[in-house]
């Protein structure tokens with residue numbers, strides 16, 4: 054029986070530890086210290102490192118973890134990352150025998166060009182780094198709006214009950230923007246209240262689920278007329294094509310306070 058531990062780091066990152074009570078794999082260890090602490094506290098032995106993209110808040114702890122544990126490092130082939138032993142592309146499967154864990158790899162370019170996501174089909178888990186967030190999506194540092202839209206739609210095609218383990222707690226700010234983009238969405242307004250209550254108690258809003266994101270995340274709703282209408286009302290859109298809608302949404306969010 055596998056579990057996922059939430060390890061907060063920096064100001065708003067989540068690092069993830071997948072474990073069976075004995076062995077553990079870590080996803081996106083941007084900082085080694087909280088990972089080593091969690092491994093010690095739960096008496097876990099690290100057997101694999103999994104990376105989604107090259108940003109330092111996701112890979113910064115790898116070198117120090119490798120000083121303590123000689124383990125394979127799985128990472129996207131197309132992102133520049135040190136210490137990688139197992140470069141991955143879409144269609145690859147990561148098999149971690151000691152955990153009886155299989156992860157399939159999806160290419161999800163946009164935030165970075167090489168960004169990948171890991172799907173544990175049997176468990177219904179998605180580890181998607183900075184691609185899909187609860188209520189939002191990652192910034193386009195390297196890719197185009199068309200690439201990011203295609204990446205998000207690939208993730209949205211996963212089963213609705215798939216749990217989304219994204220890498221940041223950005224949910225409240227994301228949902229504030231979502232409500233501006235789609236003011237008539239009652240499910241979204243209700244979600245905002247639920248997530249706010251969690252944050253007031255110091256609880257994470259992550260993992261989210263694909264079903265919840267499809268009903269409330271504007272970046273997964275770029276094909277809906279309501280979103281295009283709102284963008285037009287804001288004077289941010291002049292043609293109704295999904296990539297233009299997505300690009301206008303992302304632009305608006307970049308400057309939204």
Ligand code: ZN
Nearest residue numbers: 106108164183
């Ligand atoms: Zn990033």
Ligand code: FE
Nearest residue numbers: 108110183220
């Ligand atoms: Fe990040």
